[in-house]
Structures are given as C-alpha cells and as structure tokens.
Amino acid sequence: MSQDALLRFDGRVAVLQHVTEQQFCDHVLPARLPVVLKGLDIGCAPQQWTPAYLRDLPSSQATLVGVHVSTEPSGCLNFVNRNFVFKTMSLSELVARCTGQKMEPLIGNGERYYLRSIGANPRKEPSSIEKSFPDLARSLNLPQLFPADSEFSSVLRITSPGVRLWTHFDVMDNFLVQIRGTKRVQLWSPDDEENLYVQGSSSEVMDVDDPDLARYPLFAKACRWKCELQPGDVLFIPALWFHNVYTEEFSVSANVFWRQLPKNMYDKKDLYGNRDPIPATEALKAIDAAAAKLLELPNYYRQFYCKRLQRQLGSLVDAGACGECGIE
Numbered sequence: 001m002s003q004d005a006l007l008r009f010d011g012r013v014a015v016l017q018h019v020t021e022q023q024f025c026d027h028v029l030p031a032r033l034p035v036v037l038k039g040l041d042i043g044c045a046p047q048q049w050t051p052a053y054l055r056d057l058p059s060s061q062a063t064l065v066g067v068h069v070s071t072e073p074s075g076c077l078n079f080v081n082r083n084f085v086f087k088t089m090s091l092s093e094l095v096a097r098c099t100g101q102k103m104e105p106l107i108g109n110g111e112r113y114y115l116r117s118i119g120a121n122p123r124k125e126p127s128s129i130e131k132s133f134p135d136l137a138r139s140l141n142l143p144q145l146f147p148a149d150s151e152f153s154s155v156l157r158i159t160s161p162g163v164r165l166w167t168h169f170d171v172m173d174n175f176l177v178q179i180r181g182t183k184r185v186q187l188w189s190p191d192d193e194e195n196l197y198v199q200g201s202s203s204e205v206m207d208v209d210d211p212d213l214a215r216y217p218l219f220a221k222a223c224r225w226k227c228e229l230q231p232g233d234v235l236f237i238p239a240l241w242f243h244n245v246y247t248e249e250f251s252v253s254a255n256v257f258w259r260q261l262p263k264n265m266y267d268k269k270d271l272y273g274n275r276d277p278i279p280a281t282e283a284l285k286a287i288d289a290a291a292a293k294l295l296e297l298p299n300y301y302r303q304f305y306c307k308r309l310q311r312q313l314g315s316l317v318d319a320g321a322c323g324e325c326g327i328e
C-alpha cells in the first residue's frame, strides 16, 4: 500500500479493503488522512439491528437515553445556537420515533431526533457501549486496529432521517462505524481551521452545502473531502479533522475514540473527546497573556514585537503541511 495513494487529493476520501492492523499502523495512521475501511469484521450488527429488533429488544425498553430533539426545518443541529433540547426516553421509544411511528410530539411538529450516547455516570465517565448497551455490544465488534489500552470511549449514535450534525472536530483519533442506513460525511483538514470560522470545537458555518459566503467568505477556500458510508463501512477520522455528517434515512452508527497522545496530555474532565490537549490549552492561555502584555506598549512598539512573536510561532509550523488543493 502506498502512502502516495492516500495523499493524492481529489475531493474523495480514499477507500481501502481488508486493512490489517499492521497496514493501518504503518501506512494509514502516519498519513493523518481520513480513509474509508471496507471489509472489516464488525460483527453481525448490520444484519441484526433492524428497527424492529432494536425497538423490541427487552433491554431497549428498560434503557433510558438522553436525546437531542429539534424542530429545525433544515435538520441542521447547531451547537453554536443550540437549536435542540435534551429529552430522556427509552431506546425503544427513540427507535420508534426515528422510524416514523406516530407518537405525541415532545416539543412540536416536525421533530427530529439524535442520540449520542454518554457515560453510565455521565458526569464522571465517557460513553461505553459495552457498559450501557451490553446486549447490543455482543453483536458489534469495534475495529481493534489500535492498542487496546489507548481506547477512550465508544459511542452509540442513532439518528432520524434528515438530520445534519454540525461541523466540528474532536481531539482523539476515531473510527466511525456505520451499522444501518447511509451517511454522507464531509471533512476538512486541520489546515483549513482558519477558513472554517471555528468557535470552540465547532464551525459557525451551518449550511455547508449552501454556505452564506457573504458572511463567511473564507469558507470558499476550504478544501472539502467527501465520502458515503454504507452499513459495514468504517471511516477513520484523524484527530482535529473537521467533519459534518448528514443522514438521509434512519441511521445507526457507533464510533470509538482512542488516544494518540500520552494519557496525561488530555484534559481529565474531557468526557467527549473534544477538549484541547493540556499543552495546547496552556499555550493558548499564554498567548492571551502575551497579547495583554503587548497591549501595554504603544502601537509603534507593539507592531514590532507582534511580528517577532508571529514569526516565532510561524517557524513551528511545518511549511510542507498545508498547500493549495485547487478544489472548491
């Protein structure tokens, strides 16, 4: 397998069949590019987890889940403006609602639902499919292409048709495993951070298919990568890659986050895998302090020292990492 094949950018995420752990570690991981992996053994979940199976499983009636509920007509869940509320319901009810079973609305007409599972003890531990959904975990093999002790969390995601999850990045490497339904994923490299109007870990640009370029002109410069996930497909999303996910139909996915950095570099309070690593948090704080100090100087001196600081930081950036892709 050649790393060049992964690096050639044509707007489509590369697809690889039957990748072994060795190949993944030697070729895919170091390239830090998203890849769709096909032909991995993810268990019998794609065949078994029909809506009826998920809805009627006795444990689904007993398992409560916190669900994003939104009546946003476009279906775009928006973390910046929070156009959703959380409601608790059984897993059975969620599946029934997501698959169009007639039920009383919870907040209004045209509701859509999105489950992102959280820890059994949601303030203390990250999500674990094995702990919270043991019956389901038995028929799902999450890809073990990384050292077992670097696993951080596993997340169950259930979505009603027409939901779009806002563009965001996570700070852990990730396998997004598609189990039922098709998902359309768009991705942007960390090099495009400056073009994505990022607040925290989310982009302010909501409608990525018809962006408001008068408000977000730099978005036009960002290189977009695309892929479609079918049941059984696994998308490798490297840490810091922005992703936006659309589901046209009822969808069930799972994902597993794992650590690339030493454990002590991650924020201990991070249960979602999206807080900045500690050295980055400290560096950002130091920059805030540096900016406050430079403001003490009159403009003439400030300009001079700001440029020096800029150059110092710029010299840390690998000159070969970015580059024009010429697409979109």
Ligand SMILES: O=C(O)CCC(=O)C(=O)O
Pocket: 157, 165, 170, 174, 175, 176, 183, 243, 245, 253, 255
């Ligand atoms: O598939 C989705 O709904 C979102 C996936 C995602 O954000 C992730 O796996 O980090």
Ligand SMILES: [Fe+2]
Pocket: 168, 169, 170, 243
């Ligand atoms: Fe994510």
